[in-house]
Structures are given as structure tokens and as C-alpha cells.
Amino acid sequence: SQQGxxxxxxxxxxxxxxxxMNCSYKTSINNLQWYRxxxxxxxxxxxxxxxxxxxxxxxxxxVTLDTSKKSSSLLITASRAADTASYFCATALxxxxxxxxxxxxxxxxxxxxx
Amino acid sequence: xxxxxxxxxxLFRKEGQNVTLSCEQNLxxxxxxxxxxxxxxxxxxxxxxxxxxDFQKGDIAEGYSVSREKKESxxxxxxxxxxxxxxxxxxxxSIDRRGxxxxxxxxxxLTVL
Numbered sequence: 001s002q003q004g005x006x007x008x009x010x011x012x013x014x015x016x017x018x019x020x021m022n023c024s025y026k027t028s029i030n031n032l033q034w035y036r037x038x039x040x041x042x043x044x045x046x047x048x049x050x051x052x053x054x055x056x057x058x059x060x061x062x063v064t065l066d067t068s069k070k071s072s073s074l075l076i077t078a079s080r081a082a083d084t085a086s087y088f089c090a091t092a093l094x095x096x097x098x099x100x101x102x103x104x105x106x107x108x109x110x111x112x113x114x
Numbered sequence: 115x116x117x118x119x120x121x122x123x124x125l126f127r128k129e130g131q132n133v134t135l136s137c138e139q140n141l142x143x144x145x146x147x148x149x150x151x152x153x154x155x156x157x158x159x160x161x162x163x164x165x166x167x168d169f170q171k172g173d174i175a176e177g178y179s180v181s182r183e184k185k186e187s188x189x190x191x192x193x194x195x196x197x198x199x200x201x202x203x204x205x206x207x208s209i210d211r212r213g214x215x216x217x218x219x220x221x222x223x224l225t226v227l
Contacts, residue, residue, distance in 0.1 A: 040223075042218030043157070043204065044218070045217065060126065088156055092212075092214065095170075098212060099158055099162065099212065101172070102213060106156045107154075107156055
């Protein structure tokens with residue numbers, strides 16, 4: 001099964017509402033990152049939260065991390081039509097020679113209805 | 115403009131053919147990565163390189179090969195040994211070798227006919 005699993009798989013809300021997506025993982029991590037992907041495009045890095053951090057903000061984004069529950073959440077406040085995209089969590093796992101591997105979940109497809 | 119470019123955007127291949135996907139970055143990043151994305155799925159790591167002339171296998175390296183002769187370039191060859199190559203391929207780079215905050219190219223969609 002996936003290291004990172006997002007929930008829900010799909011979310012549809014009205015413009016102006018808040019959107020919350022969750023990510024669960026299985027092993028110890030160095031950090032957890034959230035990315036956005038518009039349909040058929042590359043991914044865009046949104047925010048990184050380190051394993052010793054509990055909450056982080058960036059504009060309308062709020063990310064929480066609970067290492068005891070091995071879970072994270074991404075909150076987008078005051079959603080806009082332009083927020084329509086797939087959102088992926090990626091857990092950073094240590095590799096040899098100081099490298100890290102990002103393990104991506106399957107993503108949450110968010111649709112903002114006008 | 116600084117960024118990562120991938121070419122071509124769409125690629126069609128006949129069974130049994132090798133094809134090479136291009137990835138170039140002018141961000142002066144040390145580390146580069148290749149991922150595969152299947153419909154409705156997350157990304158899986160194929161190969162990564164932390165520095166010129168060095169690269170490591172990721173989770174699904176079988177049937178793929180790479181080279182890193184220049185810092186700016188990290189081409190991926192999909193060989194005939196890859197049994198199910200139809201997918202969306204994404205190249206990424208990061209300023210540090212730990213791979214935090216990766217910047218992605220626009221992707222290449224490969225279809226095997």
C-alpha cells in the first residue's frame with residue numbers, strides 16, 4: 001500500500017468555502033510536502049513542514065502535521081475557482097549519501113464550483 | 115526565464131523501440147529526478163541524480179536508463195524492456211541534494227502504439 005494516502009480522493013465545494021484534505025503515512029519522515037497539479041501539467045510545490053513542526057501557514061494555506069498519528073492536513077481557506085486542481089502530499093524519506101526520496105500519495109482532486 | 119523544460123510534450127512509440135525524453139534546467143540545481151505518473155495515481159520515482167556523472171535507481175528503474183553528463187541535462191531513455199511504458203513522465207530538480215522543494219517540468223506524455 002502507499003506510504004502516503006490522501007483522503008478524500010475527490011472533493012467538490014462552492015467558491016468561498018474552505019477545503020480540507022488529509023494525508024496519512026506509515027513510516028518516520030524527515031518532512032512532508034504538499035504539491036498542486038493542474039490537469040495534464042507538472043507539479044507545483046506549495047509548502048513544506050518539517051517533522052519537528054506542528055503547523056505552518058502560507059497565504060491561504062494552512063498545513064498541520066501530527067507525527068504521533070502519522071497524518072497531515074492541508075486547509076485552503078476562502079477557495080477560488082483557480083484552486084481547482086489535484087493536491088498531493090509527499091513524504092520525504094532518507095536515502096544513502098544524504099539524499100531524500102519523495103513518496104507521493106494518489107492525490108485529492110479538488111473542484112471549486114462558482 | 116528560469117525553469118525546467120521537457121520535450122517533446124507528446125511522444126508516440128511503436129513497441130520494441132527505444133525513445134529518449136529530454137529534460138533541461140537552467141536553475142543551477144544540483145539534483146534532478148524522473149517520475150512516472152499513471153492515470154489517477156501519484157508519482158513514482160524512476161531515477162535520481164544528486165550531482166553530475168552520478169545517478170541512482172529509484173523505485174521503478176527497470177526498463178529505463180539515464181545519463182547526467184551536464185548539470186543542466188538529465189535525459190531519460192525508455193527502452194524496449196519496459197513492459198508498460200505508456201504514462202506521463204515528469205522531470206524535477208531541487209537546489210539541494212536532499213530533494214526538498216522540487217521544481218517540476220511540464221511533463222511528456224508517452225503513448226506506445
